[in-house]
Amino acid sequence: MKLYRFLTGTDDAAFCHRVTDALNKGWSLHGSPALSFNSQTGQPMTGQAIVKEVEGKDYHPDMKLSEQ
Structure with missing residues (x-):
């Protein structure tokens, strides 16, 4: 997955x-x-997409992705 x-x-x-x-x-x-x-805070904002392959798991919307 x-x-x-x-x-x-x-x-x-x-x-x-x-x-x-x-x-x-x-x-x-x-x-x-x-x-x-x-513009409200005057700060630059950034974002980065990340992906990870994991075996032996089934996706469920309740899973905490940061803990995988």
């Missing part, structure tokens, strides 16, 4: 650490990162 997540957050070191953590847990980058600007 292939899992998909889209990580989002302020474009800062904390976001980079979240992506790095996911990569070290077996997730892979999928596509290019997205970058936007939040």
